[in-house]
Amino acid sequence: MIRIAAALLFSLLSLSLHAVTMEAEGRALIFDKDIDSARQAAIKNATQQASLQASAIVSSTQSIDQGVLSIDNMQVSTLGMVSNIEIIDEKIQGRMLWVKVRADIDFEEGCAAGVSGHGYQKSVAVTAFPLLYPQQASLGALSNMPTELSSLLSNQINQTSNLRALNAGMLNVLEAPATAPTRQLSAGALTTVLDYTRQLDVQYIVSGVIRDISLYDSSVIDPQRNILVDLYNRLDYRSKRHLRTLVLDLYIHDGFSGALLFSKQYATAGRWNLEPEARPGFASAEFWRQDYGKQTRELLNQVAADLNDELRCMPFSARITKSEDNLLWFNAGALAGIKVGDKLTVYRKSNFYTDDMRSHIQLINTRKTMTVTEVQPMFAIGRLAEDGAIYNIQPDDVVISW
Incomplete structure (x- = not known):
């Protein structure tokens, strides 16, 4: 043998x-x-x-x-x-x-x-990036930054990678930006696991916190400044005194278990030469004309590239939505690159509790392969060699391709 x-x-x-x-x-x-x-x-x-x-x-x-x-x-x-x-x-x-x-x-x-994921298109939801210090957004009226940044990042991911990004900018999954991604449980323990993931129905959840968007030198917007100071600031527009910071943290969580898979901090700075009273808003035409806007765009391009690199080697997975005899329906189809004849492994999803009664999600390999028999744009149907009930395969279980 x-x-x-x-x-x-x-x-x-x-x-x-x-x-x-x-x-x-x-x-x-x-x-x-x-x-x-x-x-x-x-x-x-x-x-x-x-x-x-x-x-x-x-x-x-x-x-x-x-x-x-x-x-x-x-x-x-x-x-x-x-x-x-x-x-x-x-x-x-x-x-x-x-x-x-x-x-x-x-x-x-x-x-x-x-691991390659067989070239399938993985799905991600990009949620809001809350401001750690919201008052910093008053300069330039950038209060729309938490939601607009998610929209920009989603578009960039869709244009430059094999990921399918959904804009979930109206959803803030980080309860306490100051300590993100850590949060405190009712029993006092700390965890980096997201509290809820099912409603997004994607493989991966991207979130983050905008840590700092302050000016290097706040004297350039001092309300007590006079005409001479304003004139000097306009003539000295290339000075480092006009630099504005952008520091953000990025997190990737698994969409099935909520586990934190990746975290990284990004930082850049660019000159902010608008008048203190100007209110262009984030991602406006006037914002992008600023050196600060150009540096922001470059940073977001880097974030999107890193996301693609990090998730490229992650396995492809999809949620089983229906089980009937030896047929399984799952929520990925032709748009994700699924084809008739493809084979995916079936994993059973279960919860278990630790000694301190903390709940965890476990994916158990059934060692059974499902062969895709029918493909629709948003879902597909696969066939098992045996009745799925034998292995207690239920909706919310998972199929995975490594």
């Missing part, structure tokens, strides 16, 4: 983007004389083989039943993107269609342990 625990077949040629050309063979059974479907399945099998030959990680969960090794829950995660597929040979042998393909495998830096 050959035991397959985790076969590592990777050779990282470079951490930078590059491509190699591979040839591979694939096979598929012909059902009801449907040669086109068999050809598509054979090509898919061949491209997987090509990618595996170049660089891949194959992992599987095995079980032995009465001395027979069986593999039910297999996952294949390649470290490259397949393109320019060319069929160079094809033949039919009985009920089997055989193809040979040539394909380009484009590589970039791989994720740890081969």
Whole structure:
């Protein structure tokens, strides 16, 4: 018996983007004389083989039943993107269609342990960024910053990444900005876990706190200033005295468990040369013309890039919404990149309590694979080999692709 625990077949040629050309063979059974479907399945099998030959990680969960090794829950995660597929040979042998393909495998830096999420579009909700010191927003009338920043960040994520960002700027998930992301439980313990996540119905929740938007030198807006001081300030507009700070904290929480996955603080500064009485508002045309606005835009671009980098290697997951016999409905479909024939692993969601009666969410691997049979824009249906009731699979359980 050959035991397959985790076969590592990777050779990282470079951490930078590059491509190699591979040839591979694939096979598929012909059902009801449907040669086109068999050809598509054979090509898919061949491209997987090509990618595996170049660089891949194959992992599987095995079980032995009465001395027979069986593999039910297999996952294949390649470290490259397949393109320019060319069929160079094809033949039919009985009920089997055989193809040979040539394909380009484009590589970039791989994720740890081969996690790739299979290129599916992960969903994130970007919530409000409350101001730690709201009075600082009076200069320039930036009180709309907590909600508008969420909108800007959502748009930037959608334009520059494979994430689907939802603007939840009207929702503040951080109860106490001064101590975020930490909050105190009724029993006195501290935790970084969000209190509620279900209503957002996304994989990841992005939140944050705007820690500081003050001027370096508050004397430039001193209400007791005179005409000469105003004149000097206008002539000295390039001075560091006009710099305004922007410091914000960013948090990423898991949408199923509420666990804190990532946190980082960002800081920048730019010149603020508007009159103290000016009220442009955050994200207005006048705001963006300021050096402070330009520095703010660059910082948000960096935040969006970091979010993409951090979540790119996270697994893809979706919530099961319905279970009927061996069919499962889940809340991700064609818009997320789900296709008929895709395979996802089913996890059962449960709660457990620690000795101090604190509730935690646990995802338990059922070791069962669901094969997608029908895809709609916003949801899909998959089939299990056995009745889901055997494993007590219920709505709110999860399917995951590593």
